[in-house]
Amino acid sequence: MVILDHYIQLWLQYAKGKELGEKIEISLQDISKTLYCTDRNSKFTIKKLEEIQWISWLPGRGRGNRSKIAFLQDPALLIYEKGKELVKQGEIKSGKTFIQTYEEYFPCILEQFQTWIDTLFGYHIEQSPKGRIDVLRLNMRISPIICLDPMYVTLRSECHIVKHVCDTLVHYNEMTNEIEPRLAFYWEYNHTHKIWTFYLRKGVYFHNQKPFTANDVKYTFKRFLSTKDNPYRWMLQDIEKIHIVDEYTIEIHLQTENELFLHILGGEHCSIIPESQEKENEQYILNGTGPFKLVKNDDALLILEVNPLYFRERPFLDRIELWYSQDISSYSGYEVLLGSLHHDRKGVQKETSQLEANVTYITLNTKKQGPMQNVTFRQALKQIINGMQILNDLKGERGEVATNLLLGKTIEIKKESSIKELLEISGYRGETLYLYTFQDQDHVEDSHWVQRECAKYGIKIELSFLDVHELLTLRTIQEADLIHDSATISEHAELSYLYLLLTTNSFLHQHSSFNLNEKLKHVFKEQNRSVRMQLLGETEEELLECIHIIPLYRNYMTIHTHEGIQNVAINSQGWINFYHIWFKYLHNVTR
Incomplete structure (x- = not known):
């Protein structure tokens, strides 16, 4: 890139506005001055530019005879091609930055580069x-x-x-609500539903060519349970023992029956990884089947x-x-x-719109000392942070007001006059509340809206827009008074809701003062799906009534299909x- 930069500097200084191939009088000292280098380095640059046929050079002979240089290549084209080369090598940001460096001198080059990028x-x-x-x-x-x-x-x-x-041992089919084989082609359980036997496929290989066996299943689940900072440990917490019967047969013993056990094994967090892990620069390399x-x-x-x-x-x-x-x-x-x-x-082309199941929401940290522990104050916030008003004010892809995440009942929003009364009863004295969220545009817009609306009633909100992994640390979650997020409600609604309530780095799990593990332990033992959904719904209704969470809206997603x-x-x-x-x-x- 240095030789290209030298060529462009010389062209800008001596050939701008002239025709390619036109001979221009110049001295070696002129080149050294332009490139801020010695005459020796200038000679090396001239030789290199001649070799790649970007210039022709006619040295001056005798006193008073100046050298002549002719520029043979369009510098804009050279810059364009170099930018393309960087992108093709995976240096995407460097490619665009390189093009932008010369945009001042070649105004059309960025548009040309942008057109090429779009074709990729x-x-x-x-x-x-x-x-x-x-x-x-x-x-x-x-x-x-x-x-x-x-x-x-x-x-x-x-x-x-x-x-x-x-891959996982089994797969949940959201269309049929059935569990299907994956790495395990067959399974069975004993009369107490506590001992599960899985029969594994032969001839399956990890991407590093290692054959898949029962050892990999045992390793995956043992690692899952023994890692203390694993936020999803609840998923396999009922496992008491794992016994390898043979290379392609494995028994999993549970402490108690778990009617969601197969569903859990189909979640991506229970993906099977090889017993021998690989690392590159101390980073875990994902290797699956x-x-x-x-x-x-x-x-x-x-x-x-x-x-x-x-x-x-x-x-x-x-x-x-x-x-x-x-x-x-x-x-x-x-x-x-x-x-x-x-x-x-x-x-x-066809255009179709669908309402997402995912729900944008705000959690209220009822564990943290301060105004948020007062239910009357939370009732005031619930009326201020009005999902319908957000939709009307911000529009965009925000499609429908959400009054619940899964099954909960609609909670009526009272008239504005009651908000001041609630704040007075709560004893709020102007304490600053901290709202944390992600850096994406919709999170930023919603959070500023909440800040403005709360300010109308004298509630001070300080906003922080954090990097994803900083926001997901327990220390950060626990110090926030409110967190703005979007809950993923997948085709498997039961597991989606359990992720939200039981995962230890879930904002709702950390902010709710309820013992959610205790409240939900009966869900895992219930055979009837309808009853399980009812139990989940009752938990949600309690969270909504006590205002541990404020659902806001669901987005519309528009699809143009070719x-x-x-x-x-x-x-x-x-x-x-x-x-x-x-x-x-x-x-x-x-x-």
Whole structure:
């Protein structure tokens, strides 16, 4: 890049406004002065530029005869090509930064680069020495996915990648509400429902070519239970003993019957990992048996490649690239994929909207000493933080007021006149409350709205917009008075709600003064799903009535579907299942 920078500096100084190839009189000393270097280094630069045929150089002979230089390459084109080269090498941010460095001198170059970047995203058919490769490349305007250890994944993006890289013993089918085989092809239990025997598939390999056996299952679950800071330990807390019968048979003994045990084993947090873990730069490397293998994940790019030896049907896609490039492209997320594939604008498109099951909410820290422990004060906050008013004021994708997360009843919002009365009764004396949330735009907008509305009644709110992993630390959660978040309500509603109530780094779990573990212990022993849902609903109603949580709204998600895309659907986590998606052949799909 140094030689290119030298060429551009010389061109700007001596050739700007002149024709390519035009001979320009110059001295060696002129070049040294422009490049801030010695004459010796200038001679080296001239020689290098000649070798790569960017200039022609005619040295001056004799006293008074100046040298002549001719610039042979358009510097804007060289900058453009170098930017492209950096991007193709995975240096995405460096590529755009490099282009922006020269934007002042070549105003059109950024727009040209941006147009090229946009052509990269969407579905492409590429060629390699091994033949055709079907690639899906997406510009994800999210923070880089850092945590990919199944035991710790919390964010929707993290969970989604783990589901594609790893497998579980069993799988919950949300369409049929049935448990299906995965790594275990058959299972049975004794008459007390406390001893479960799983029969494992033969011929399954991890991505590092290690064969899958019962040892890996035992290792995964032992690690899960022995790790003290695992926020999901409650999921397997009923396991008393794990016994390997043989290489492909394993018994799991429970302390007590658990009617949700199979459902829990199908969660991505219980993904099976190999007994021998690998690390790179002290970082855990995700290695599973799933349909895709993780081949790269840094602060710019995540790449999944197909697992050709997958024990189920092979995916259609060969490679998936998620670019954490923020504003590098005018397209984001699935816009290219679901819209026009960017390259084919002739196909039929349909637009459908669906209301997300996920609920945006605010938790109130009833454990922390201060105003929040007063139920009357919380009643005042409940009336101030009005979901309907947020929708009316902020609009956007906010679609419907949420009065509950799962099953709870609607709580009537009283007239404004009662808010001042409640605050007076509560004894609030102007203490500052701390609201913490994520840095995403919708969280920021909602939090500023809450701050403004509370200020109308003399309630002081200080806002903090934190990095994901800082916000998820127990110390941070416990020091916050309020936390703004969005609850993922997946197709498996029971587990979604249990995640929210029992996971130790869940905001509601940490903020509620209820003993939620005690309240929910009967849920696991109930055979009837309807009764389990009723028990969960009763817990939610109590949380709502005591105002430990304030539901706000559900978002609308609009999908533009192109006729060439098959089996595409947005799940509850806002992601596409890459395993099922495929593309019909259409003319001009790729360039």
